[in-house]
Amino acid sequence: MTTPDPVAAADAVVAAVDPTLTSPGVRSTDAVLVTGPWLAGVSSLAAALRSRLPEVTFVEADELAVGTAPRAVVFAVSAAAPVTPSDCELLDLAAAHTDGVVGVVTKTDAHHDWREVLATDRDLLAAHRPRYTRLPWVGAAAAPDAGDPAVDQLVDLLRGLLSDPDLLRRNRLRAWESQLDKVITRYRADGDGADRQARVSTLRSQRDDIRRGRRLEKSQRTIALRSQVQQARVQLAYFARNRCASVRGELQEDITGLGRRRFAAFEDGARRRAAEVMAEVDEGVTTHLTAVAADLHLDAVPAPDGPAAVPDLPGPPLRSRRLETRLMMLLGAGFGLGVALAVSRLFTGVAPGLTVAGVLAGAAAGLAVAVWVVGIRGLLHDRGVLDRWVVDLTAALRSAAEEAVATRVVAAEAALTGSLAADEAAESETAAGRIAEIDAELREHAAATVRAAALRDRRLPGLLRARDAVRAALDDDFCGELTDASERNSGKTVGY
Structure with missing residues (x-):
């Protein structure tokens, strides 16, 4: 009679539910894995087991090849806590594809309350996963301070476990359960879009940031x-x-010391x-507007075709003053007559014989005074005319300069606004392209999630039935083991 293949028997349980499932993708090995947390005495326990069971290969976690499942797992924990x-x-990681697991509380020689720790470990693991409810536990001292290693119970338990002909089938069923759990979890995550949610959230956040940044940047640049x-x-x-005020002050100061011969040169x-002032204002406007364009990262404002026009004013009215000249001559004659009379009386009072000389001297002095008064008054009058002309000139210059400034600033504002609009259009187009890319990727993620959900709905029922069948087979084996153990041991617990 041919002995049935335990691996094929386990695969048949799954194939009966879903024939498309052929293998859990795990290679089995005859090695026994000895593992546990740090300071649990794993290496000492593995050495003691190799000495007691030389026919069995014992390996630690770093010695087990990737993608292979051990024949059994010895899980060692310290009795300290x-x-x-x-x-x-x-x-969970060590026994993911292995059903044969033995729990060992090590260092029992150093901790007399190891039995209480063992009972606590059993309860904690049973609460962690229902499969660990059936986990057998023993105490051991692989490297005691005195005496030989106390691993007899563990050795007997391993011999019985490894000699169980149904171990390979249960291990295969456990591998199927673990693999089906992973596949079911992956299908559910893909169908729910859990693995894509982080990327989708990032893309949406980037899209919102781009839109908000464009609005904020546009407002800030416009302001x-x-x-x-x-x-x-x-x-x-x-x-x-x-x-203009500075030039007016300078010109008026020059007028105070101006002689008649320099009037033409002064004009x-x-x-x-005035032309220099207009050129300075024009240069200052160009420099300032260029700096504004540079600060705003815009194209420079084009310079005007030519310099600003200088206001053309008629010359100062220095020639048309006939009436004023006559009046000044009359006043000068009066001053001169008075001086002449005073001088002639002075001479007559001093020496009566000098009357004729006094009259001549008085006439000369009066004439000189008259000429001096008329000249001085004419000079002061012309200076006043020049002063008023300077005021008119600088007023016209100020009006022309302000008009030039306003015209240049208005033209610069239009040019800078156009340049800003062009930059905004280019940046908006770039942002729209980036948003379009994000929207396209979001649509791809949405479509992929829909496809994954459809695949999940199609594949999940069969996978769930296959997993339930595997768990049912493992539960049936466990119930059979409990019945056999009850008949053999009359209710005694393994490991005590």
């Missing part, structure tokens, strides 16, 4: 442009007014100074 959640997870233009208008207008110099 109960197991922790991380210890439970370590056992900055308006503020810079307003500041430029105020500062440049102040510069133009201040420069030419004043017009030249």
